[in-house]
Amino acid sequence: MDVGHENKGYDKKDVEQGDLDLNTARANQVKLSFKKDGPIKRRTKCEKALIFFLVIFILVVIALVVVVLVQKNKIDDDKSVKNDVTATKEPEICQTADCAQASARLIASMDLSVDPCEDFYEFSCGLWRKKTVIPEASSFYGTLSEAYDDIQVTNKYLLEDMTSYQGIPAITKAKDMYTSCVNVDRIEEKGSSVAIPLLEELGGWPILGTGPGGNWSENEFSLSKLLISLHQYNNFPVIGMFVGYDDRESNKNIIHLDQPSLGLPGRLYYLQENLSEMREAYVTFASSVAQLFGADQTASERDVQDILALETDIANISTSMEDRRDTTALYNKMSISELRENFTEPTSNDVIQFNWFEYLSGVFDLENVKIAINESEPVVIYDVAYYRKLFSVLQKHGKRTLANYIVWTIMQNRVGNLDSRFQDLKTEFSKVLSGTTTQEARWKTCVSYTETYFGMALGHMFVNETFDETARAEALEMIGNIRGTFNDELENIAWMDDATRTVAKEKADAVKEWIGYPSDILIPEKLNKLYENASIDGDEYFKNVLNNLKGVAAHSLRQLRKKFNKNEWTDPPSQVNAFYSAVRNTISKYRFLYSKFSI
Template sequence: MHGNGTAKMPFGGEPPDYMHLRSNESQMQLITMNDTGENTPSGSPCFNTPTRDEPPAVIFIPGKASHLSSCAGTAKWWKSRTHLEKLLIPVCLLLLLLAVVLLAVVLNFDRRREAVKTTAMPTTSASPTELTTTIERSTTTTSTVSPEFNICNTAGCVHAANHLLNSMNTSMDPCQDFFEFACGAWNEAHPIPDDMFAYGTFSYVREQVRQQLRVLLEQEVTSQSHSINMARTAYKTCMNKTQLDELKSRLLFDTLEELGRWPLLQKNWDQSKFDLTDLLMNIRHDYGVDIFFQIYVYADAKNTSRNTLFVDQGILTLGRGSRDYYLNATMFNSHMTAYRKFIQKVAVTLKTDANLTRSDEEIYNDINEVIEFEKKFAKIIVAEDERRNNTRLYNRRNIADLYSLLPKVDWVSFMRRSAPPEMTHLFDNSTEIIIYASLEVSQLVDETDVKLLTNYVIWRVVQSNIRYLDERFDDIKQDFIKVMTGQQQTPPRWKDCAQVPSTVLPLAAGAIYVQAHFNERDKTEALEMIFHLRNSFSELVSNSDWMDEATKNIAIIKAHSMINNIGYPNVTSDLRELDELYRELEILDMDTYYSLMKKAVWWMQNREFRKLTKPFDKHEFDVSPAVVNAFYSPEKNAITFPAGILQPPFFSGSFPKAVNYGAIGAVIGHEITHGFDDQGSQYDKDGNLHNWWSESSMQAFEHRKRCIVEQYGNYTVPKTTYRVNGKLTQGENIADNGGVKEAYRAYQRYVKENGEEPRLPGLQQYSNQQIFFLSYAHFWCGQKKEAAAMQQVLTDEHSPEVFRVMGVLSNMHEFAEVYNCPRGSPINTDNKCIVW
């Protein structure tokens, strides 16, 4: 759920990720793909994540003396005792020990007698196994719990209770730090693995799904579906390390020849053959790389019945939102040094492979020029927190207008040669486009030497494609990632390869996953929850005192008009229709990994361009069901919950409602609320950019948004000195706050209609309302490396997990009442920001 993700899979993706979520795309997701670790295999090697490589800090805690100083003090005290004292002290200690032993024997006899009574008169229906599990994992005794509480001892209740029990740090006051109270034990028991830069409950589920996919993809079976067979071939091709070692960088050098050579390495580059249009067109058509601008096809935001062509600003090598890395030399000098070394190591390795003769000094000087050029490019890029007004970004123009923005590109030729052959007649100077950026790159391109332009453009292609080469380049990339993210080692190859089918054939890979791991009853349960969550949102709107009745009615209609995409699309169950989707993509056993991904880029681009001749499909379920995430698309007014996220510990049909509503219910509410955050509120029920707000309601909405911006902008990001960017994260924060409130209201209505649920075993001392909030916080358990935390505050529209808990709950009167938090405590502040 994020303000600038997307439902569409953009053709011509960025070098960091030719199929990643574009900056202007409007599907909002629960977490960034980087957060989930679900970067596509073609994606950036974690280019947008920084870190300092230094040892952990040693912290002195007042009141806790060190072991050595304690021992020294004890020795000194003993020497000062008299002979009589030295004789009597051991005698007294011995008598005290005997008294303790005698007391323990008496107490144990009483307990055994009570246990016999309990066994003779059982008061619970729990099975011995369930009861043992609950007792062993409980962090608190139940002797003080009133016996009138009904305890749920089903397998689902025990499962849910164990998740929560094993996560809690009950020594923490929940009114002081609820994140630590709910997640302290989980975070301590789950250190970040060496092949990751962050780890949390999301990562836990993602790793589980990835492992399940691996098992399914490695099966030696032949499906009746050609596309499913291609998905398995894609995985096996990626895993063919022997072939990669044999090929080394040979196929990348074929690419350099196709593009006219790389002057940074190759002396025989011919400047007279330089043509910027040809170069940019070839790299996006064959390798899915956009640089100075992005082009994609999606719904016309002011007429979502049709698709249209969009042009937007480019993205830097280090990823979307990464401009601070280039512009803040004081804070990020070490990161840019690591980036420079990364380019240099790649270039020297390629030079050695091809036995090239350019000197290391010449290569180094060219690399410095490339980086200085990109710093100038970074100054032109508009910051993401300034790109949240989609109405203002939308500019309807014609292709002819692009010539004044970037005249060195022959735009008509560029479009015609990028599109499938049968569509070239659709592009001329009068062809309508939507421009989402000013494209102020023209002056920079005009004043830059063509050799430097070529070096930079080719570098973007090289860094995008070295991921398809042998492990030497993985090692080079890992050295860079270690500095940028804190990740200590390269993940095992199967982790990346298991994601390849979900990238290239997302619905075919999803069909494999759903058939093996998705329970149809869970889909029914999720749909029922969505119904109740929508009603909750409608109630919040109806009860608001800052909207007029006309605006309220429109908001409620929009909420009830949302399209539901749950689990998987129907096409995954129809093998003939599934194969028709991938009819023009032919993946063969003989393909190399490099050629396979090149085929995928070409196929995706043609598929996207052909959408220009079709209506916009608001019901298209275009996300792989094997993804652990959730989405909202304002142009579709649709919410999407893939099968990957509909599983424990987030959700199960066997879990109590308090647990489900606290976790996945809050996610559903979050996605619904995205339709009414600072960006989603600009779209109407049909997905069109249209102001449906009255002037008074809009002014009140703006006031409430500012409160959220200021609240979160005052949070300092853990492990950094940076504050959360309240402006950048406002959409996610509004959705978080509204989502939990809607889920809690829906759960309370369930209790009112169905009666109180039995309590969880081992957690009987907590009411189900308290369990609801525990379940919500458990959803966000986890931690990041210091560098990854820094990266998040720079580039991510989502607040750090701790504030997705503490920030939200501090705004809820209901939480303070349920946990009896005193006024003025950290989680019951006097000033509460309430939008919905």
């Protein structure tokens, strides 16, 4: 709104023309006077009041201007300080090749058209899912799978380079192992004959009748001896026995007895009606393997049906995963003599005989183990219900079916180490079981196998070729920051008492960081020590596999009299993984050595 003042009674022109009269002046409240009064006295009361308020208004305006100027200066000063602080704390922008690669990978995986508040997974991974196809040889695929594929290519190059690391026996063994695995012509030439000595060592496979690898004798059958023989090859059917740390005294190793694994992925595969197709495929797979060894088709199919019936009964007495969640309830420690009392052994009238002490002492008397135990030796039973019912189930099915089943468990595991006929059977079974439609490239299979058994030897080369020391330092710094923040937060937790807070801080401070690799593997002498007992022949793949199994089984059993080593690295440097081990109190992170932004 415009504000103004308009004098309607007269203007300058009227005055000049002498048209001003008294009435006009009065009407406009203009006082005419010819007295020589002072400037104040000549003003009306109204004018004096207006002047007074005008002066007050001017003073207020001046005061406001001063306040505004002061505030403006203060704001400018604050902004200047804030800018200085921001300038000093502004994070550095990573411009390395690794950062660029990681950023590109993340952006390429994101679907920016999706509202993250509606579907964050699709927003962050949508494009990756749309443009990534699960390989036909895999039942799943993820970003870790991609990272591992990259590492496998590097490991393939390292294992096939015969000119480097020639003076390190451990690495020579790793390369010979890989060479024997990829020598498909040699594997095809030998066929199933390489497994016949193993079958004969186990007393024969009843399903084969009188053919090579058969000639089983019911009178000579001993459950204890057969289980001992299979334990030598790291197989644990019927009785899941192993040496590991004691849950109640984690610095000690102890004998454990648990329910065994089964031929199908879990107990429900035997029990649920809607999984009958998988059971049928399993029967076809097992009988076809036996037929490749020379078994009669009709007899083998009948025997495998008996094997399935036995396995189904074993699955029935096994404890479900839901009921195994309470580790405190699972833990039952006792001596071997108490084991024999609590879990009654078969009587002399029973068809199948078994003696707990004979079995356990026989396992620890194996070659390269030779540990004497007596009946006071402590053991931990993880599944009491299973062992209470086990022997009645075994008596029900008899010696022949039991022997067929036990030998089948090791042959099922060895199918992947035989010629292409067996590989094809395994592929057909996998189509039904997991949906995979083709075999993995042979070199990938061989790289994975070599990494499993010679991971540290392969890791020696991998670290030298690909390791990024700055990435390791950054990982350690990150863990240190996390530890510091955790300890700071402990002080702010109201529900935690001081004693618990102190223990929690001690636990955090004691966490060991296993980043990348153990330094010992870079020292040839110490690396060779790890594999001094390994026996590898570059031309004998199946024999190498059996030797590796023996080595792993003996190494595990020899730990019984040793203190549990919480500082022993168990995973190779080229593994794609990150995890926390509660018993070792370690944070383990691998794959930083190849690319620090790979995960």
